Amino acid sequence: MKPLSAALLAFLFTALPATTHGAEPPPTTTGPLPGTAAKGTDPEIVGEEKAVLTPAPNVPPPIRRKHATKVVVKLEVIEVVKRMADGVDYLFWTFGGDVPGLFIRVREGDLVEFHLGNHPTSKMPHNIDLHAVTGPGGGATSSFTAPGHSSQFSFKALNPGLFVYHCATAPVGMHVANGMYGLILVEPKEGLPPVDKEFYVMQGDFYTKGKFGEEGLQPFDQQKAEDEKPSYVLFNGAVGSLVGDKALKANVGERVRLFVGNGGPNLTSSFHVIGEIFDHVYQEGGMKLLQENVQTTIVPAGGSAIVDFKLDVPGTFILVDHALFRAFNKGALGMLNVEGPQNLLVYSGKEVDATYLGDYALPGSADSRVAALQSDLKRVIAADPKIAAIGKDLFIEKGKRIYAQTCFACHQAEGQGISGVFPPLAKSDYLMADKARAIRGVINGQSGEIIVNGQKYNGVMPPVLLSDEQIAHVLTFVRNAWGNTGDIVTVEEVQKVHAESVNQ
Numbered sequence: 125m126k127p128l129s130a131a132l133l134a135f136l137f138t139a140l141p142a143t144t145h146g147a148e149p150p151p152t153t154t155g156p157l158p159g160t161a162a163k164g165t166d167p168e169i170v171g172e173e174k175a176v177l178t179p180a181p182n183v184p185p186p187i188r189r190k191h192a193t194k195v196v197v198k199l200e201v202i203e204v205v206k207r208m209a210d211g212v213d214y215l216f217w218t219f220g221g222d223v224p225g226l227f228i229r230v231r232e233g234d235l236v237e238f239h240l241g242n243h244p245t246s247k248m249p250h251n252i253d254l255h256a257v258t259g260p261g262g263g264a265t266s267s268f269t270a271p272g273h274s275s276q277f278s279f280k281a282l283n284p285g286l287f288v289y290h291c292a293t294a295p296v297g298m299h300v301a302n303g304m305y306g307l308i309l310v311e312p313k314e315g316l317p318p319v320d321k322e323f324y325v326m327q328g329d330f331y332t333k334g335k336f337g338e339e340g341l342q343p344f345d346q347q348k349a350e351d352e353k354p355s356y357v358l359f360n361g362a363v364g365s366l367v368g369d370k371a372l373k374a375n376v377g378e379r380v381r382l383f384v385g386n387g388g389p390n391l392t393s394s395f396h397v398i399g400e401i402f403d404h405v406y407q408e409g410g411m412k413l414l415q416e417n418v419q420t421t422i423v424p425a426g427g428s429a430i431v432d433f434k435l436d437v438p439g440t441f442i443l444v445d446h447a448l449f450r451a452f453n454k455g456a457l458g459m460l461n462v463e464g465p466q467n468l469l470v471y472s473g474k475e476v477d478a479t480y481l482g483d484y485a486l487p488g489s490a491d492s493r494v495a496a497l498q499s500d501l502k503r504v505i506a507a508d509p510k511i512a513a514i515g516k517d518l519f520i521e522k523g524k525r526i527y528a529q530t531c532f533a534c535h536q537a538e539g540q541g542i543s544g545v546f547p548p549l550a551k552s553d554y555l556m557a558d559k560a561r562a563i564r565g566v567i568n569g570q571s572g573e574i575i576v577n578g579q580k581y582n583g584v585m586p587p588v589l590l591s592d593e594q595i596a597h598v599l600t601f602v603r604n605a606w607g608n609t610g611d612i613v614t615v616e617e618v619q620k621v622h623a624e625s626v627n628q
């Protein structure tokens with residue numbers, strides 16, 4: 125337990141401006157600071173080791189050690205511009221270069237010697253409050269670190285559990301909103317029950333000046349943060365961080381454990397995996413198994429949960445915050461791909477995920493002024509064949525990502541479709557024969573009998589909620605992938621078809 129006065133003190137302390145700042149070289153001495161009490165020797169601690177730290181979704185291996193040891197953790201804070209969504213960049217403040225921060229795994233009773241470095245290119249001082257620490261500020265008071273400096277402190281991991289760590293430098297909300305959080309697991313002495321695969325998933329809400337999907341480098345929006353109105357709610361720091369070829373992977377028959385964290389700073393997560401039931405839930409990341417057979421578990425801001433479940437059937441299982449607009453409109457969506465033999469006794473086999481994905485799309489962006497400039501730009505570009513070729517390649521690249529998010533659940537990764545259910549786009553005579561028809565199909569959806577490469581299909585493709593620009597991108601991609609060769613599908617062509625189908 126941290127006494128309030130101490131926490132307040134930590135806060136006030138970290139709110140002070142950095143006195144050691146700027147171009148000053150890092151301190152050369154590593155000796156104890158004046159006033160630091162000499163550390164007594166702990167008879168329980170045997171030996172020393174360097175912590176294995178992993179970026180999400182990876183988790184360090186289980187600890188097999190039967191005794192407590194000294195674990196040296198070296199974590200570096202670095203401020204980096206990274207992709208938040210297609211075409212959207214953000215200056216993240218990170219523990220270890222990634223959001224969430226690197227996963228730390230120690231054993232109950234270990235003495236953790238913590239080294240926090242702050243990269244010389246940082247603009248801000250930072251510190252760390254680990255909820256696993258018993259002591260004022262959870263380490264924050266001892267780890268306030270200016271750019272180009274490093275701090276050291278030690279703590280004994282007294283309580284087992286899955287704990288959040290985060291930066292607690294003022295303004296704390298902003299440091300956390302910029303991605304400064306991660307998880308530290310203090311494994312109980314006897315270890316956790318063995319499972320086949322473990323993954324690290326951490327949710328966070330993000331506040332950008334632009335709305336969801338608006339392109340460019342997006343600054344932090346203080347007002348939206350205060351209003352608790354995020355533009356993004358993300359798993360592992362980006363839209364699509366666990367989608368397509370980045371999806372979590374496991375096999376039928378395996379037991380999977382998810383270490384789920386929530387950095388906040390504001391929202392509580394209703395964590396759910398579509399199509400699975402959590403066999404076991406360690407609520408709030410505590411070590412007492414309190415619940416079994418749970419559909420959705422709450423993960424508070426600055427909190428965690430541990431869930432595990434056995435995989436009985438193959439398919440794609442979708443991880444969501446079940447506050448669903450966050451999942452389908454703000455990014456809180458990931459995937460677990462499970463391979464292996466069907467088990468028709470457990471599940472008959474009709475795809476559920478596809479319907480959910482049908483609605484999953486990035487909304488259009490660009491206000492009218494930007495749109496006008498872009499259309500001018502396009503006219504000039506179209507007039508130059510060399511630039512036009514680059515323009516087409518750009519459409520293909522952008523379209524590839526939209527395909528991975530919107531179409532691949534039905535038409536499959538290589539456009540091969542599923543025989544008799546979802547028609548192929550690869551080498552599709554139907555697709556290539558009529559450009560306007562393809563555009564119409566994507567805008568309005570399509571149903572009724574069609575013949576693709578000599579095979580009959582009679583299914584329903586729901587309309588996909590994409591902007592005209594995104595439709596142009598994705599159709600240019602599919603008409604130029606997997607053995608198809610076609611020309612560019614321009615935004616103007618899509619707009620024209622769109623206007624016609626509205627007027628009908």
Ligand SMILES: [Cu+2]
Pocket residue numbers: 217248249250251291292293299304
């Ligand atoms: Cu910070």
